[in-house]
Amino acid sequence: MELFINQVLAGIATGAIYACMALAIVMIFQAIDHLNFAQGEMAMFATFIAWQLMQWGVPYWWAFLLTLIISFAGGVIIERLLFKPLAKAPVLTNVAGFIALFAIVNSVAGLIWDFTIKQFPTPFGSSPFLGSQLISTHQVGMIGVTLGLLIALFVFFRFTRIGLAMRAAAAMPESARLVGINTGWMVALGWGMASAIGAIAGILIAPVVFLEPNMMGGVLIYGFAAAVLGGLTSPLGAVLGGFLVGVFENLVGTYVPGVGNELKLPIALALIVIVLVVKPTGLMGHTVVKRV
Amino acid sequence: MSTIQESAAETQAATVDAPPKKAMGLGRTASWVMLIILLILPLFVRNFVIFQVTMLLIYGIAVLALNILTGGSGQFSLGQSAFYAIGAYTAAILIEHGNVNYVLTLPAAGIICFIVGFLFGLPALRLSGIYLALATFALAVAMPQLLKLGVIEHWTGGVQGLVVTKPDAPFGLPMSQDMWLYYFTLVVSIAIYIASVNLLKSRSGRAMMAIRDNEIAASAMGVDLSIYKTLAFGVSAGITGVAGALGAIAVQFVAPDSYTFQLAIALFLGMVVGGVGWLPGSLVGAAFIVFVPNIAEEISKGLSGAFFGVLLFAVIYLVPHGARQAAIFAENLFNKLRRS
Numbered sequence: 001m002e003l004f005i006n007q008v009l010a011g012i013a014t015g016a017i018y019a020c021m022a023l024a025i026v027m028i029f030q031a032i033d034h035l036n037f038a039q040g041e042m043a044m045f046a047t048f049i050a051w052q053l054m055q056w057g058v059p060y061w062w063a064f065l066l067t068l069i070i071s072f073a074g075g076v077i078i079e080r081l082l083f084k085p086l087a088k089a090p091v092l093t094n095v096a097g098f099i100a101l102f103a104i105v106n107s108v109a110g111l112i113w114d115f116t117i118k119q120f121p122t123p124f125g126s127s128p129f130l131g132s133q134l135i136s137t138h139q140v141g142m143i144g145v146t147l148g149l150l151i152a153l154f155v156f157f158r159f160t161r162i163g164l165a166m167r168a169a170a171a172m173p174e175s176a177r178l179v180g181i182n183t184g185w186m187v188a189l190g191w192g193m194a195s196a197i198g199a200i201a202g203i204l205i206a207p208v209v210f211l212e213p214n215m216m217g218g219v220l221i222y223g224f225a226a227a228v229l230g231g232l233t234s235p236l237g238a239v240l241g242g243f244l245v246g247v248f249e250n251l252v253g254t255y256v257p258g259v260g261n262e263l264k265l266p267i268a269l270a271l272i273v274i275v276l277v278v279k280p281t282g283l284m285g286h287t288v289v290k291r292v
Numbered sequence: 293m294s295t296i297q298e299s300a301a302e303t304q305a306a307t308v309d310a311p312p313k314k315a316m317g318l319g320r321t322a323s324w325v326m327l328i329i330l331l332i333l334p335l336f337v338r339n340f341v342i343f344q345v346t347m348l349l350i351y352g353i354a355v356l357a358l359n360i361l362t363g364g365s366g367q368f369s370l371g372q373s374a375f376y377a378i379g380a381y382t383a384a385i386l387i388e389h390g391n392v393n394y395v396l397t398l399p400a401a402g403i404i405c406f407i408v409g410f411l412f413g414l415p416a417l418r419l420s421g422i423y424l425a426l427a428t429f430a431l432a433v434a435m436p437q438l439l440k441l442g443v444i445e446h447w448t449g450g451v452q453g454l455v456v457t458k459p460d461a462p463f464g465l466p467m468s469q470d471m472w473l474y475y476f477t478l479v480v481s482i483a484i485y486i487a488s489v490n491l492l493k494s495r496s497g498r499a500m501m502a503i504r505d506n507e508i509a510a511s512a513m514g515v516d517l518s519i520y521k522t523l524a525f526g527v528s529a530g531i532t533g534v535a536g537a538l539g540a541i542a543v544q545f546v547a548p549d550s551y552t553f554q555l556a557i558a559l560f561l562g563m564v565v566g567g568v569g570w571l572p573g574s575l576v577g578a579a580f581i582v583f584v585p586n587i588a589e590e591i592s593k594g595l596s597g598a599f600f601g602v603l604l605f606a607v608i609y610l611v612p613h614g615a616r617q618a619a620i621f622a623e624n625l626f627n628k629l630r631r632s
Binding site for chain 2: 034035095100228276280
């Protein structure tokens with residue numbers, strides 16, 4: 001029983017990573033109806049910026065804030081420059097664009113900061129939390145930040161004018177435009193926010209997986225799994241999905257014989273496929289009805 | 293809770309642009325010129341270049357397979373590397389464990405991959421657009437791990453992979469192994485190309501294209517959506533499997549890590565660059581994925597990824613329909629010159 005509880009705890013801890021990433025994925029999916037395959041790389045780049053700022057002597061929280069602003073601006077600029085012209089292009093072209101962005105960001109980060117693994121500091125400390133060996137204070141902090149972020153997003157979308165405008169622009173672009181919402185900028189805003197959330201995810205993940213240009217590869221796939229499980233249209237679902245994937249992955253790795261570390265990834269992926277096939281809207285997503 | 297999406301947003305979500313009707317194949321003159329170039333090419337170049345061109349043809353087949361799926365039936369796949377891997381392993385296992393003649397491994401790989409693709413296509417029926425991309429992406433990422441499984445290690449060789457012996461030219465033909473393999477690949481490629489062009493021109497091909505252009509209209513006209521969509525998946529997987537088998541014979545080696553999702557992405561990019569739905573473009577796309585990374589590497593080692601990405605963006609912006617657009621442009625120019 002103790003093993004079970006410990007594994008669940010550890011699962012929740014890793015799940016927080018996926019939840020962060022899934023949140024960023026869902027944000028951008030809401031805004032543009034596309035899965036951003038370069039999301040992980042953008043987050044990685046933002047984390048490197050934070051690291052660089054700290055190397056230059058900027059205190060942690062200032063570096064954190066600056067990174068958020070920079071990545072928000074970065075997200076908006078990428079949208080304006082690269083993806084706005086593709087808004088009317090077929091899905092296929094967009095996917096190719098994301099892959100190109102992935103290659104560029106990864107390669108530039110590798111050139112500037114090279115591929116050696118770097119330590120990343122944590123503001124929460126890394127001592128065991130409440131005497132448990134499996135979950136550290138950093139991981140608890142990470143879960144806290146993720147939940148806080150979720151609440152902030154909920155409040156933003158539910159109670160602010162601009163949040164309402166963003167939802168309107170995503171759900172009914174034509175009508176939104178008619179009532180005077182600048183839908184183009186709402187999309188850019190969505191990119192900026194997704195990019196900033198990605199930056200938070202990156203900064204929180206970096207102390208666990210260490211900082212290097214390829215750190216996001218695995219995380220992104222689990223993030224996708226989490227986002228799909230929770231339903232690509234629901235931030236709450238994404239966070240929930242993240243924790244579920246984390247716990248599921250750990251439990252299967254412990255209790256199903258012959259799985260071990262090697263097969264953890266295929267299992268997360270099988271989860272994606274199964275969820276997509278059985279319930280494409282995920283746990284909390286809503287059905288989109290198409291008018292013909 | 294359900295929302296109704298506006299029809300304006302729906303048109304934008306089309307998976308692929310419908311290519312113009314006449315653009316599915318290549319003109320007669322152009323085909324013959326291309327064929328002659330491919331036939332005499334190996335007589336003038338070194339063995340290594342022959343090997344590279346062989347790989348070009350093999351990737352060309354794989355891109356063509358994806359093109360049938362996406363350009364033909366409008367379905368997405370980021371998981372072609374999985375079928376490529378299955379084809380490669382089928383060939384390698386048959387040759388090394390079963391002592392089967394390498395020629396016979398191609399149809400075997402094709403049939404096995406057709407079945408796997410057909411079976412994968414069944415659940416994929418429920419998915420479209422980006423969701424399908426995600427599901428196939430998952431398949432591609434999982435494949436190397438599955439190949440490493442301990443249960444089948446006796447057959448697959450686990451992480452070590454399998455070494456495949458390269459076939460000699462038959463009937464005592466005075467050719468190097470590379471050159472023989474090149475001509476062998478060329479014959480297979482041409483056969484597959486002709487078969488594919490005919491497939492797309494046939495009743496089934498038209499049904500697939502109807503599905504691509506408008507699923508609801510197609511089903512209203514009596515096209516059985518599920519049959520044709522899974523069939524497209526199966527055919528595409530089968531052809532990719534043949535490419536994989538050829539690839540295994542040409543490279544003489546199969547290992548799980550040769551078939552990561554990077555291969556799937558490369559094939560996808562090859563299709564975009566070559567022009568979606570234009571079968572001859574597959575060769576151009578294959579050239580892009582075989583040679584461009586090398587060129588990028590030569591220009592700058594550190595920035596090769598960035599160069600690759602920038603080039604891809606350039607293609608998306610300047611020639612969004614890939615090589616097809618360039619070819620049509622060249623054809624128009626040629627006609628104009630001839631008339632004036």
